[in-house]
Amino acid sequence: MMVHNLISTILITGENIGVTVSLAVIFGGLAWLMYRSIKGREVDRRVIFLFIFVAVATPIIFTITFEFKATPIVRALYDKIESLPENSTVLLSYDFDPAMAPEVQPMANALTRHCLAKGHKIVYMCLFATGQGQLERTFREVIRPEFADKVDGIDYVNLGYKAGNEGVLNVIITDFQKMFPTDVNTVPYDSIPIFNNIKSCKDLDFIVSIGGGRPGIKEWILFVGDPGDIPIAAGVAAVVAPQLYPYYPNQLLGLLGGVKGAAEYENTLKDNYPRFENSDTPAIKMMGPQTLAHIVIMLFIIIGNILYFREKRLGKHK
Amino acid sequence: MKRQLPFVLVFIFGAFMVFQYFVPHESSEWVYEFLLDWITIIGIFALALGIYSLYHVSVEKIKFKRENWPYSYVTLIGLFLMVVFGFTGRVGDAWGMYPVFVLTLVAFLMLLIQTTIATNKTLWLGLCAVSLVVAVAIGLFDDTWTINFMTQEGLRNSMFVNFFDYILIPILSTMFSLLAFFIASAAYRAxxxxxxxxxxxxxxxxxxxxxxxxxxxxxxxxxxxxxxxxxxxxxxxxxxxxxxxxxxxxxxxxxxxxxxxxxxxxxxxx
Structure with missing residues (x-):
């Protein structure tokens, strides 16, 4: 039924013959494999790889996108930023490397858009050395082209990377300047207007850690959020998200988990801010490949179980 | 003594950090913050140690021609290129002799390594000297480049950004995305x-x-x-x-x- 709905939607809209042909190939192939499994034939792993490749490539080549409604855990983060009064100071920590970037960079960019559009000030920093490069991407892809009127040092500041992992957090909970005497452009801390009323993390209105590795959100909660009673939220890779549920909602106000969380956030932002109607939404685009790949994986699980029960019936499994 | 001293230090500082948490006095806070500075210092040394370790392991691999040793050249060239691009940059839009400067500098470093491990040291030393002379000559007389040693301007160097965006990110993303294929295969079987x-x-x-x-x-x-x-x-x-x-x-x-x-x-x- 689900597959039928997917195919019929594509056929009815008739927008793209490439999508139709690709889906026909994928699901036709899977139906054939299912028939073979009923006959007791195993599926070679190279065939699985081929199907996953086609399932991921088709929505990228022919562009299949979906609309997503924000789940409560994503909505909580969005609402928190919405509810902060104008000129609040939000810290965005880029605690990730390029490997995680496809999942979490869209979150970082969407959060930047939201904060700046709402009139908040942003303090950027990173606990990963390679986070600095990712931070530069946000400046290049979002701030400079979309918020050219925002001024470095007044509306946002880039503190960059500092070695020391949780040691950095242990210091900035009491004194920012001690750890960051200057920003990345070597502007002294005292000369940066954004820090006029900020001495430590305790003076920030909100902190969002984006990443999924270590040091990351757990360290932010342990060393900053809990001791300083500072509201914290996170955007993390999908594999890490389930581990963070124990912290929600008391120690973690909201959570964006993987591409799905990022897509929900992008969608909510687009719905509520017309100025972002034409902004780049990589997470929404990535949901196409992810959704189709999930369907293929689910069908392979079903095929595997058909084979298993067939063999069990024939007494091959004890 | 050689083994006992670290144990004593670990005991003193470990016990202090435990008790300090329960003593909200100004002096206690000061000592705590002083000790935290050491974490940053150790973190920076750990980075330097990591880079040295990468260099050492790669050179050893080349020297003894261990399995997949040619890839160590790629590692070392990548390391040196990123360091050079990170600490230098073009002035304005003109390329001038900047690419030649970078290449000769990296070539010098690679040839220096080759000199230490090769049997025919004279040949490599000669090539090493030539590349150094060319690099120094360009460095002195060409004004299309600058050193960004004290600032993070190097992170905006177009070559640094291109290497990061178009080589490092795709490589790491590819490694991560391969998971999808293995997860599918594992899900089918498990x-x-x-x-x-x-x-x-x-x-x-x-x-x-x-x-x-x-x-x-x-x-x-x-x-x-x-x-x-x-x-x-x-x-x-x-x-x-x-x-x-x-x-x-x-x-x-x-x-x-x-x-x-x-x-x-x-x-x-x-």
């Missing part, structure tokens, strides 16, 4: 309803995956989303809490063992 627990795992996995899917009939998406949220918020939460508390207690026990000198693995020997 997710089988062999017993009750495996069946529960299978059903939970299907529900969580289905919640992503917008193509479901009869209001099923809402049902799947609710069920999936319940799975994440109740069974998953309970299991994760148990794990977190278990890890926490384990960390406390291990920390105590380290402070009291029972656990000595960090010294390299048990």
């Amino acid at each position: 997710f089988r309803a062999r017993n009750l627990l495996a069946t529960l795992l299978l059903i939970a996995a299907l529900i969580v995956m289905l919640r992503f899917n917008p193509y479901m009939p009869f209001g099923l998406p809402a049902l799947m989303a609710d069920t999936s949220n319940w799975l994440m918020n109740v069974p998953n939460l309970a299991a994760q809490r148990a794990i977190v508390i278990g890890i926490g207690l384990g960390i406390v026990a291990t920390a105590l063992k380290v402070i009291l000198g029972i656990e000595r693995g960090y010294m390299g020997k048990g």
Whole structure:
């Protein structure tokens, strides 16, 4: 039924013959494999790889996108930023490397858009050395082209990377300047207007850690959020998200988990801010490949179980 | 004494950090913050040590022609290129002799390594000297480049950015994305309803995956989303809490063992 709905939607809209042909190939192939499994034939792993490749490539080549409604855990983060009064100071920590970037960079960019559009000030920093490069991407892809009127040092500041992992957090909970005497452009801390009323993390209105590795959100909660009673939220890779549920909602106000969380956030932002109607939404685009790949994986699980029960019936499994 | 001194230091500072947490006095805070500075210093030294270790392992691999040794050249060239691009940059839009300068500098460093490991040292030393002379000559007489040693301007160097964006990011993303293929293959083989627990795992996995899917009939998406949220918020939460508390207690026990000198693995020997 689900597959039928997917195919019929594509056929009815008739927008793209490439999508139709690709889906026909994928699901036709899977139906054939299912028939073979009923006959007791195993599926070679190279065939699985081929199907996953086609399932991921088709929505990228022919562009299949979906609309997503924000789940409560994503909505909580969005609402928190919405509810902060104008000129609040939000810290965005880029605690990730390029490997995680496809999942979490869209979150970082969407959060930047939201904060700046709402009139908040942003303090950027990173606990990963390679986070600095990712931070530069946000400046290049979002701030400079979309918020050219925002001024470095007044509306946002880039503190960059500092070695020391949780040691950095242990210091900035009491004194920012001690750890960051200057920003990345070597502007002294005292000369940066954004820090006029900020001495430590305790003076920030909100902190969002984006990443999924270590040091990351757990360290932010342990060393900053809990001791300083500072509201914290996170955007993390999908594999890490389930581990963070124990912290929600008391120690973690909201959570964006993987591409799905990022897509929900992008969608909510687009719905509520017309100025972002034409902004780049990589997470929404990535949901196409992810959704189709999930369907293929689910069908392979079903095929595997058909084979298993067939063999069990024939007494091959004890 | 050589082994006892580290144990004494670990005991003193470990015990101090435990008691300091419960003493909210100004002096106690000051000592705590002073000790935290050491973490930053150690962190920076650890980075330097990591870079040296990468260099040392790669050179050893080339020297003794261990398995896949040619790739160590790629590692070293990549390391030196990023360092040079990070600390230098073009002035304005003109390229001038900047690319030649970078290449000769990297060539000099590579030839220097080759000189230390080669048997015919004279030839490599000669090439090394030539590349150094060319690099120094360009460095002195060409004004299309600058050094960014004290600022982070190097991070905006177009070549640094291009290497990061178009080489490092795709390589790491590719490695990460390969997981999709292996997960699919593993799911096909492992997710089988062999017993009750495996069946529960299978059903939970299907529900969580289905919640992503917008193509479901009869209001099923809402049902799947609710069920999936319940799975994440109740069974998953309970299991994760148990794990977190278990890890926490384990960390406390291990920390105590380290402070009291029972656990000595960090010294390299048990």
